[in-house]
Amino acid sequence: MNNAQLVELTHHNLVDIYGCLPIALVRGKGSWLEDADGNRYLDFFCGLAVTNLGHGHPRIVRAIHEQTERLMHVSNVFHTEPTARLAEKLASRFGDGRVFFGNSGAEANEAAIKLARRWGHKDGGGRFEIIATLGSFHGRTLATLSATGQEKYHQGFQPLVPGFKMAPYDDLGALERSLGENTVAVMIEPIQGEGGVVVPKLDYLRRVREFCDRNHLLMILDEIQTGIGRTGRFFAYEHVGVKPDIVTLAKALGGGLPLGAMIAKSEIASSLTPGSHGTTFGGNPVSCAAGLAIIDAIDEELALENATEVGGYIIERLRRIADTCDRVKEVRGLGMIIGVVLKHDARPVVDACLKERLLVNGTAGNVLRLLPPLNLSRQDADAGLAIIERALRTAPMPS
Secondary structure, three states, rough: OOHHHHHHHHHOOOOOOOOOOOOOEEEEOOOEEEEEEOOOOOOHHHHOOOOOOOEOOOOHHHHHHHHHHOOOOOHHHOOOHHHHHHHHHHHHHHEEEEEEEEHHHHHHHHHHHHHHHHHHHHHHOOOOEEEEOOOOOOOOOHHHOOOOOOOHHHHOOOOOOOOOEEEEEHHHHHHHOOOOOOOEEEEOOEEOOOOEEEOOOOOOHHHHHHHHOOOOEEEEEEEOOOOOOOOOOOOOHHHHHOOOOOEEHHHHHHHEOOOEEEEEEEEHOOOOOOOOOOOOOOOHHHHHHHHHHHHHHHOOHHHHHHHHHHHHHHHHHHHHHHHHHOOEEEEEEEEEEEEEOOOOOOOHHHHHHHHOOOOOEEEEEEEEEEEEOOOOHHHHHHHHHHHHHHHHOOOOOOO
């Protein structure tokens, strides 16, 4: 089937919630994708920060293939080797942690919210309220939507789940003013991805950690988008030397398969007891085998070092372009999560890049978001940058 046929088939059968582009992708290798008409695209989007090592990575493909031949699924009332081994790797990287596996970022964050409330009920004096931040994005379930600080995602779904307060991001004073007698936790992203690649001040996370310690609060870090090396460290919080009480992961954790994780300090995780939470597919052995492969590949192939080096190169090049391009307000980011803030809606620039077969994303209205693979080559970085520069200089201005 070609692009047009697949687009038509999708249009008639799927709920229309994504506003899909008229492209049907059929295969990928490394930093490149191919559509059903044979056109090739350089991927600076990575399935929204999922394919952190590009497409068709041989180590991940092999791990998935071998695990499907052995065992694809059993209930979580049994143990499996890939699940146990991945939990050990994540708990060890976190340090004295316990892991809950789900299928997505929303499930990981839902588990974090439930754990915070359960801990508050058990050890926190009955407290239940969570402070989240304006501009945040934590998921599409009703609880994670209630923790999301963007009203556009709330429309039509009210009433939201009670027990959440919103404070401006990167503003400790506002956080302190939001504190109440029922506050049990603070839930934030190290970098707001969907909110526009908003990078806080260097001391923000450290000061939030101190605020939580002073007030006997849990610090929950949503690393769904920033985790698994996206910023050049395995966890983004490692850049500033703090440790949360709970961290959530998903997207890149499964190497392209559905997998999310909540990791919590052992003494906090103990609040969840048998029967208090669960999932049918979370921790699936095939997804966990893929997770093990991606972590090993990141370590052995020096992907974090490459993300730091090539990501820094991209940011510096974009800032030089911005110096002579009036439509750019700011370039911000860390590692391979990069935002080009425009003075207008990002759509014309996204469309101009697509015409030259570069996949990028617009978010928060006026932000061009780049999420290239961590192992992007300098050659592919230059190819993508050339397209972005042309798009920034020639794309039509929105009316």
